[in-house]
Amino acid sequence: MGCVLGTAASGDVRRDINRSSRHRRKTERSSEAGGDTVRVREDRVDEERDRKRQTGGVPAPERMNPKPQYGLKTVQGWPSWLCDVAGDAVKDWTPRRANTFEKLDKIGQGTYSNVYKARDLITGKIVALKKVRFDNLEPESLKFMAREILVLRKLDHPNVIKLEGLVTSRMSSSLYLVFEYMEHDLSGLAAVQEVKFTEPQVKCYMKQLLSGLEHCHNNGVLHRDIKGSNLLIDNKGILKIADFGLASFYNPDRKQPMTSRVVTLWYRPPELLLGASYYSVGVDLWSAGCILAELLAGKPIMPGRTEVEQLHKIFKLCGSPSEEYWKKSRLPNATLFKPQQPYKRCISETFKNFPPSSLPLIETLLAIDPDERGSSTAALNSEFFTTEPYACEPSSLPKYPPSKEMDVKLRDEEARRQRGLSGKSHVVDGNRRMRPRDRVSRAVPAPEANAELQTNLDRWRVLTQANGKSKSEKFPPPHQDGAVGHPPDKSHNVPLSFGAPDTSFGSSIFESKSSSSVNDTATTGGGPSRKRRTKKEGPCMVPSRRFIRAFIPSAVTLSMDFRLKGKGSVSEVFPSRR
């Protein structure tokens, strides 16, 4: 069992207030419930014992071995189970000893990890320790972790999080990834009322994001989960792409099938929603386009609740794919989701108040055809970055209070809102009264979000195909990347009805605003960024009742509700038709 030296985690997860279910376990007590509790207690006992035995108290950095141990060429020190399953990932590295870190606080929780703030007792530096949970040493968890390490070791760029080392010991059954500590993340900053980015600031963040992506792509890495909460920012304004847990190697010249079940829903490109298994850098560029528009609008631009709704939002904003694209792409779910009448693209109209130089870039990054999204390099050379006002220097960005504190504040606000007190204005900055913005909660992380449609489609395939081998899975195993999303048997296709106009679908696309209105919104907390129903109605993606009844039982209930009550409950699953 791992034995990280130092105090136990405080049990106070100070991030992820509005996060998805994966992030909702907010206290160590609840998150570590069950089997993990034992492990944590063991850890603490080990930590305490080791600290006393090896240092005789809190060790001063100068008393410790001054040389970090990672980076040395040796095969020693790794637990054999790790070498067996992830030999490549740890090759040529030596593990750091757990007792050379002091664990300070738990700062995050991911799908298969807990993240702690810790002090490196050798260098004195504050670091983030990502503890990988090996639930019964599940081979899939190990493979994910191994791939993440391999990817991280390949990357070395100021805008990509650096893996500084690994912590384990021969007898340990856990592994810690050591990262530089980052005080903020982009969505944490954007979620705070007082933080409203100016155009030069948006350019500064986007430039760093695209530079990091350029490095990943040039090194054959697709991130596949670009979103604000994975863009970490330090106190010097440096943005680093983090969380390579869903990343994958790819070779543009030798395309391999990959799973379409990646990328958090709001940032997921249409081709993945349509089941593509051959894709490339375009998936990350789409997410980057969503982030750019979000930073300028002050709010996520396409906050879908289900994959069907997400696709509908995409088509309404970006237009539905051209005939040529449908034919060329041969996407597995195309027959299910092809609208009968095309949707018109309306990015420029929707965001007419954005800085003019941003529109061509948003148009490019949010192209329906991934081949038209260009590259990170092309995006960096676009007029958005080459015209005034230029990107500011990261060092000139405002110094924000630690996000962790902000998260606490957000959590308190959320708790107050839950208690029914939040509708009221409250005082901000001493004299300004402002109303909490109707911010949509954080995006649904990829695996859960993916499970919805995939499960339904899989159910359908199982029902309609003798060889329905696809099954719902939490994560696609990295070694089987591409095992899902096989095209349905055409003879069993159940065409969906897309013809009817959509009138009930509350648009996620809010009126855009100029830089000045962005600032206005920052102080008023409302205005143009509020949700607004679009007048212009396009054709509606409505799965046929036959499809709903056959494959989505819960939708049947909602559909019945809709008929009985005459209210839009069905639109919570599918946009309703008139």
Ligand SMILES: Nc1ncnc2c1ncn2[C@@H]1O[C@H](COP(=O)(O)OP(=O)(O)OP(=O)(O)O)[C@@H](O)[C@H]1O
């Ligand atoms: N270097 C870091 N500095 C500060 N905080 C960090 C760092 N790395 C991760 N975190 C925090 O820990 C959280 C979880 O980390 P990460 O996203 O890498 O884990 P994960 O298991 O891959 O999560 P996910 O389920 O989102 O894929 C992050 O959202 C972030 O808040």
